[in-house]
Amino acid sequence: xxxxxxxxxFLWSGTASGIKKSGNPDLALAYSSFPAITAGVFTTNSFxxxxxxxxxxxxxxxxxxxxxxxxxxxxxxxxxxEGMRRNREMIGSSAGLLGLEDDEVLASSTGVIGDQLPLExxxxxxxxxxxxxxxxxxxxxxxxxxxxxQRKISSxxxxxxxxxxxxxxxxxxxxxxxxxxxxxxxxxxxxVEPDFWQxxxxxxxxxxxxxxxxxxxxxxxxxxxxxxxxxxxREPIGSDDDEAEALAEAVESVCxxxxxxxxxxxxxxxxxxxxTVEGALDxxxxxxxxxxxxxxxxxxxxxxxxxxxxxxxxxxxxxxxxDLDAEAVRIKLNDVTVYDxxxxxxxxxxxxASMSDSRQRIHLELGSGEQRAEALGCDLSAEYVRINxxxxx
Amino acid sequence: xxxxxxxxxFLWSGTASGIKKSGNPDLALAYSSFPAITAGVFTTNSFxxxxxxxxxxxxxxxxxxxxxxxxxxxxxxxxxxEGMRRNREMIGSSAGLLGLEDDEVLASSTGVIGDQLPLExxxxxxxxxxxxxxxxxxxxxxxxxxxxxQRKISSxxxxxxxxxxxxxxxxxxxxxxxxxxxxxxxxxxxxVEPDFWQxxxxxxxxxxxxxxxxxxxxxxxxxxxxxxxxxxxREPIGSDDDEAEALAEAVESVCxxxxxxxxxxxxxxxxxxxxTVEGALDxxxxxxxxxxxxxxxxxxxxxxxxxxxxxxxxxxxxxxxxDLDAEAVRIKLNDVTVYDxxxxxxxxxxxxASMSDSRQRIHLELGSGEQRAEALGCDLSAEYVRINxxxxx
Numbered sequence: 001x002x003x004x005x006x007x008x009x010f011l012w013s014g015t016a017s018g019i020k021k022s023g024n025p026d027l028a029l030a031y032s033s034f035p036a037i038t039a040g041v042f043t044t045n046s047f048x049x050x051x052x053x054x055x056x057x058x059x060x061x062x063x064x065x066x067x068x069x070x071x072x073x074x075x076x077x078x079x080x081x082e083g084m085r086r087n088r089e090m091i092g093s094s095a096g097l098l099g100l101e102d103d104e105v106l107a108s109s110t111g112v113i114g115d116q117l118p119l120e121x122x123x124x125x126x127x128x129x130x131x132x133x134x135x136x137x138x139x140x141x142x143x144x145x146x147x148x149x150q151r152k153i154s155s156x157x158x159x160x161x162x163x164x165x166x167x168x169x170x171x172x173x174x175x176x177x178x179x180x181x182x183x184x185x186x187x188x189x190x191x192v193e194p195d196f197w198q199x200x201x202x203x204x205x206x207x208x209x210x211x212x213x214x215x216x217x218x219x220x221x222x223x224x225x226x227x228x229x230x231x232x233x234r235e236p237i238g239s240d241d242d243e244a245e246a247l248a249e250a251v252e253s254v255c256x257x258x259x260x261x262x263x264x265x266x267x268x269x270x271x272x273x274x275x276t277v278e279g280a281l282d283x284x285x286x287x288x289x290x291x292x293x294x295x296x297x298x299x300x301x302x303x304x305x306x307x308x309x310x311x312x313x314x315x316x317x318x319x320x321x322x323d324l325d326a327e328a329v330r331i332k333l334n335d336v337t338v339y340d341x342x343x344x345x346x347x348x349x350x351x352x353a354s355m356s357d358s359r360q361r362i363h364l365e366l367g368s369g370e371q372r373a374e375a376l377g378c379d380l381s382a383e384y385v386r387i388n389x390x391x392x393x
Numbered sequence: 394x395x396x397x398x399x400x401x402x403f404l405w406s407g408t409a410s411g412i413k414k415s416g417n418p419d420l421a422l423a424y425s426s427f428p429a430i431t432a433g434v435f436t437t438n439s440f441x442x443x444x445x446x447x448x449x450x451x452x453x454x455x456x457x458x459x460x461x462x463x464x465x466x467x468x469x470x471x472x473x474x475e476g477m478r479r480n481r482e483m484i485g486s487s488a489g490l491l492g493l494e495d496d497e498v499l500a501s502s503t504g505v506i507g508d509q510l511p512l513e514x515x516x517x518x519x520x521x522x523x524x525x526x527x528x529x530x531x532x533x534x535x536x537x538x539x540x541x542x543q544r545k546i547s548s549x550x551x552x553x554x555x556x557x558x559x560x561x562x563x564x565x566x567x568x569x570x571x572x573x574x575x576x577x578x579x580x581x582x583x584x585v586e587p588d589f590w591q592x593x594x595x596x597x598x599x600x601x602x603x604x605x606x607x608x609x610x611x612x613x614x615x616x617x618x619x620x621x622x623x624x625x626x627r628e629p630i631g632s633d634d635d636e637a638e639a640l641a642e643a644v645e646s647v648c649x650x651x652x653x654x655x656x657x658x659x660x661x662x663x664x665x666x667x668x669t670v671e672g673a674l675d676x677x678x679x680x681x682x683x684x685x686x687x688x689x690x691x692x693x694x695x696x697x698x699x700x701x702x703x704x705x706x707x708x709x710x711x712x713x714x715x716d717l718d719a720e721a722v723r724i725k726l727n728d729v730t731v732y733d734x735x736x737x738x739x740x741x742x743x744x745x746a747s748m749s750d751s752r753q754r755i756h757l758e759l760g761s762g763e764q765r766a767e768a769l770g771c772d773l774s775a776e777y778v779r780i781n782x783x784x785x786x
Contacts, residue, residue, distance in 0.1 A: 047711035047719040078707045080735030113704025311506025314471045318440035326440040342473030382775035
């Protein structure tokens with residue numbers, strides 16, 4: 001935590017306003033000292049929450065924002081027009097206290113679906129949140145968590161730009177097929193061209209957060225926002241710039257790191273499952289197969305039990321229904337080949353011993369083409385069930 | 394069990410041959426005194442098991458069979474050409490002992506994927522299975538089970554035909570998204586026209602087993618076979634016959650009953666979840682939404698915890714990504730309206746009390762069309778995880 005590369009143009013805070021009965025922090029602010037070029041990637045859920053609907057619309061209209069308010073505990077989803085009104089009211093109150101225009105502030109929410117935002121509680125907490133604004137994101141990261149056990153922060157220093165990129169996320173419980181909200185916020189103390197920033201964020205999400213939430217299978221509130229301060233004395237980075245690739249790699253690396261942190265902090269999870277599928281005819285097939293394996297409850301429970309039950313991997317791959325050739329398939333668990341057109345004799349004791357590692361690797365070669373995909377998952381534990389049977393009301 | 398309507402033209406048996414280390418029954422036979430018109434519905438998994446590949450091919454070539462051998466404990470899936478050879482060998486041994494031609498016998502398998510059939514063990518067990526053939530399906534139903542707790546049998550008497558229809562199934566663990574093998578066998582002591590029998594079976598599966606295994610998301614071994622004895626002195630029922638509708642209804646009712654038994658016996662399950670989606674623009678959307686809700690781990694754990702967390706229902710419906718209108722949606726849990734374009738005030742205590750019933754009803758009105766669909770699911774318990782982390786090797 002102490003060796004974070006923190007961008008210098010932002011302030012963050014987090015406070016316990018009382019939205020959560022537990023008394024845990026639940027209200028977070030981020031403030032950019034300069035207008036920030038803002039990009040957004042949002043849920044594909046049919047029923048986006050009020051803050052998602054609002055932010056998506058406003059990002060279509062303008063690209064510069066300065067303030068962000070996030071509450072946890074209440075998702076402001078399934079709340080109808082009253083939810084939209086309360087979202088704008090939370091934005092308005094935050095803007096007022098931050099000395100910004102309403103138009104310069106965006107909001108995100110995460111928590112229980114179907115409850116209206118408790119505006120009075122939030123308004124009581126906001127002054128503290130504003131007072132606490134500081135140059136470190138820790139309290140912000142804590143206040144956006146729900147069932148997360150660990151705060152999730154990742155950063156890199158961009159030497160060529162003399163800039164820092166920092167990301168904060170919350171997740172948990174949302175590992176497919178179990179949607180819970182995933183929020184991610186990236187902060188950069190360097191200007192960027194808006195189109196480049198947006199496409200960079202989209203590409204990074206595609207190989208990170210979207211590999212764990214799975215396209216089209218997202219919660220009502222999933223949101224990733226990228227904030228890049230428009231420092232007046234620096235040239236914005238665009239796609240043709242020398243530094244463009246380094247910046248894109250940095251964004252991808254921070255997003256991948258946060259995605260792994262989310263998976264490892266999956267509810268009750270003790271092991272990360274990294275699925276690689278190669279040799280597919282097209283990329284969609286590779287992704288579908290990787291997702292099916294990483295999302296299979298039978299695979300996840302086998303991994304939890306330390307059981308090298310590769311038959312469940314085989315079955316989950318086949319459950320996609322794609323035109324695959326069982327005789328051409330190769331399966332490796334933790335680099336041990338267990339199937340190659342038919343079951344392969346292998347050192348079962350060595351394999352079984354490796355199943356207790358915290359990172360498990362499942363590799364499938366489909367033998368029908370050149371395309372590949374990855375997916376990240378976690379094991380499924382009894383603890384997961386306990387958490388999700390008891391969360392909420 | 395004693396009031397079963399048992400067709401008179403079949404014999405069944407089940408024995409413990411030693412495939413299962415537990416010593417539980419694992420080898421089942423069914424024998425039809427007359428050639429039986431046989432229809433089949435099989436998994437859509439990309440990697441069908443050897444018995445599925447064999448049975449599908451042979452049902453394309455002929456429609457009359459007399460013998461069925463089923464083993465549990467080993468799925469004979471992911472076993473390559475050697476698996477095909479062993480499947481035919483199990484069929485040959487069974488046919489020999491039953492006094493039938495190899496061509497008259499079909500096989501099914503269920504159990505661990507990736508192990509070859511233990512032919513010696515099976516061949517040692519077969520004579521006992523043949524000796525034990527009897528006019529009651531109980532031992533057959535027991536011997537096809539894997540992690541099932543309860544045998545699954547359902548029957549109806551068809552008065553107009555002076556015939557009985559009996560169904561036997563095994564399931565467990567396969568409630569979406571968790572594939573395990575579902576096997577179902579229907580036995581009728583009346584002749585039918587092959588095309589009518591096949592289409593009747595397909596339609597019945599579509600509203601029963603396919604509502605729990607979910608189309609396109611099936612295990613390597615899923616199989617439903619319908620056997621109708623071709624009694625010489627009776628007219629086969631075809632689609633134009635007066636009795637056709639009654640027979641189709643009987644098949645559907647037996648399949649629905651077996652599907653409910655499978656769900657209620659879901660691993661660690663204590664509650665059945667019946668999802669109804671109405672008002673969809675087309676049927677595929679209605680099914681997709683119903684499946685997403687019934688398959689959501691968050692919905693399943695909420696039901697397990699007795700928590701009326703309708704927000705998870707809302708989010709799971711939206712996760713389909715279809716073009717739905719949140720303001721037009723109505724949600725009822727156990728007949729209590731909780732959402733109607735926005736959260737609805739309701740008697741939370743009454744609703745909460747109803748959450749302990751063993752049958753839970755979730756109803757969604759999408760408000761955009763006339764199509765409907767149903768899905769059956771069960772709750773998700775810590776016990777499920779224990780079973781699946783420990784099953785196998």
